Amino acid sequence: MSHTGSEATAPRKKRGKLIAGIILAIVLLLGIGGCAYIASIGAAWNNGTEKFSGSEFPADDGNVAKVDEFTKKVQADKEALSKDATVTNDAGKNNATENDKNGNGIADSVENGKVTARPAETGATDILLLGSDSRAGSAEAATVSGQRADTIMLLHVPKDGSDAYLISIMRDTWVNIPGYGSAKINAGLNYGGLDLQVATIEQLLGTRIDHIAEIDFAGFKGLTDELGGVTVQVPLNFQTDDYTFTQGPMHLNGDQALQFVRQRYQFSDGDYQRVRNQRIYMNGLLDTIKSKGAFENATQFKSMVETISPYVTVDSGLSAGEIAKIAAPYIGSGGVNLHMMTLPNAGTGWSADGQSIVVLDQAATSDLSQSLTNGTMSDYISRYGED
Template identity: 35%
Template sequence: MTVSDDLEPAAAERPRWRRVGRSLLIVTVIVVTLAILAALGTDFWLRSQLGGQVQQLPSAMPVGDRPDDGPQDSLNIMLMGSDKRADGSIAGQRSDTMMIVNIPADRRSIGFVSIPRDSWVQVPGHGPAKINAAYSWGGPALAVETVEKLTQVRIDHVAVIDWEGFKRMIDLLGGVPVTIPFTVTDPYSDRTWKAGKYEMDGETALAYVRQRAGLPRGDLDRIERQQAVLRSLARTTMTRSTFTNPKLLYDVLDAVTANLAVDEGWTAADMRNLGWSLRSVRSNDMAFTIVPLKGLGMEQGQSVVYLDRPEGEDLWQAVRDDRLADWIEETGTGLDDVVD
């Protein structure tokens, strides 16, 4: 069905969450990749070959006063998404996605907090601005410093993702099954998504989660789409012949590691150890939420998102206490699991 025009302005004015969904998908890919690398413990050549193509980001962490460390063995990872430049670099780009990933010391769950790219915050040394400008002005270090000042959460590592790895991985796996619950038309692309069950390739899946207008509930419907594709990708990766087909395994890992950059303090050995420690985590152990929002507005002629600082403080305290996933469940603030 085509949504009436009177719903379009409201939907168009809402924050653009489409890239948030892509980041969630990539996080799952990273976690699965780390677990697979750990399982290959005796195959040194394969590990060194794939680990060697992960780009190292020099000076990616801020210096000076920083929040205290979290509980021992816990990890807070800042994930950012940014398309590579023509020369293959990511320097100078604005981050399309920003997310804090909390991995508690007991390794029984993973919590994810998405921060909208248009969030209006204080950027150290620059004053009020959209949060994604920090990455453009000062690279990962300024982006981390901005988030640490905002949240008082100590960030342990940084990962920057290019989106081509996601699309290629879906294609390598032969597509992902997705159920479209109702027929809807995208007025921008003039594409109609008919209700039913589909096997989507990488390009189709990206188009599905990127739709910005024409959805009856706007961003809520888009977020549900993203979550459905996320969990489908996780299930597909873990249940198909990925682990038993050496060539497919290598190609999947190659697709991810060739599009991943991390801080220079995060070694390949550290990532493998983390992957092994997460080997028991499944998709239902992952909890996703978005930082509490106060509303939308205009600043300096641009549309921005205002954060709800009092409610946000409760969330960030849960991260500092190493219990984000539990907090999301207790407060019922998690994103919907599936679309059906």
């Protein structure tokens, strides 16, 4: 069922944001379904999705157009930036390395707010998938004062069309925010907007972000319900205010699925389990899509896109044609194989100013950067594993 007029925009104003992997789903559907579907969904996708307004990406030199409050914050913290201190690790492990002498997980070469140029193009496609929590409840995504990235994932599609990779980044990961200094990675969205969030992740991973997509709660639930629900492999028993989740396969409707991917306080390892559950849902989503025979009925496929697109915000370059281009290597091949992982870290700890943080594994992050750039992600997965 399509949405028009105020019905299409109202859910966006009322609800927060959460990533659901809709871009990957569409890529997969195009890859399996073939070119006949492209014309069918093109208008629905291009006309139905909302586009970010304002600056989406940093300049080539890595600089961003900072908002006034962000500029004031930089000036207020100028003295603190010169005293970036060693973090305390909960496990008592000394994380100092030759390239990270204070052991805070941030390479010394980009400490204290250093701004670096955007990474070069490699031919691969990297899509940043963001979910944000709006403090005001109605702030626009491109003028994101008062918001933080609640969920951060990178979808990496290699140049040669081989297996794709979905990398979760813990939202409390302690990183360098270009022009600001050390902070949790999700602070970039709040302090400087979408372009600063992109600059932060590009610097962290050493890979250029080509596109950005954001999905709200209603879109997540709509996608799940449109598919008739999604079966997930619940990893352990837990309860929410509304539902009981039992270990093993469970078929979830949209509302159940939303609660499944959002919970963290029920788990001893909190956000670690939450990002695993998000990827468990992704696996269930892909299995469901495959079991549907890749929506061989073009009318049904188009209906789903019409239902979801009003809740999706993307950069202006992520058109149906661009998605078809990304999907081209997978057309006729049976779809994309997806490897999922969390950015390696050295556990939780405390920042010098008392914040609870996730400490980067600086060496593993450096290896990941090289693998993304060199097209050797299969080797990286062999070494570090996947979820």
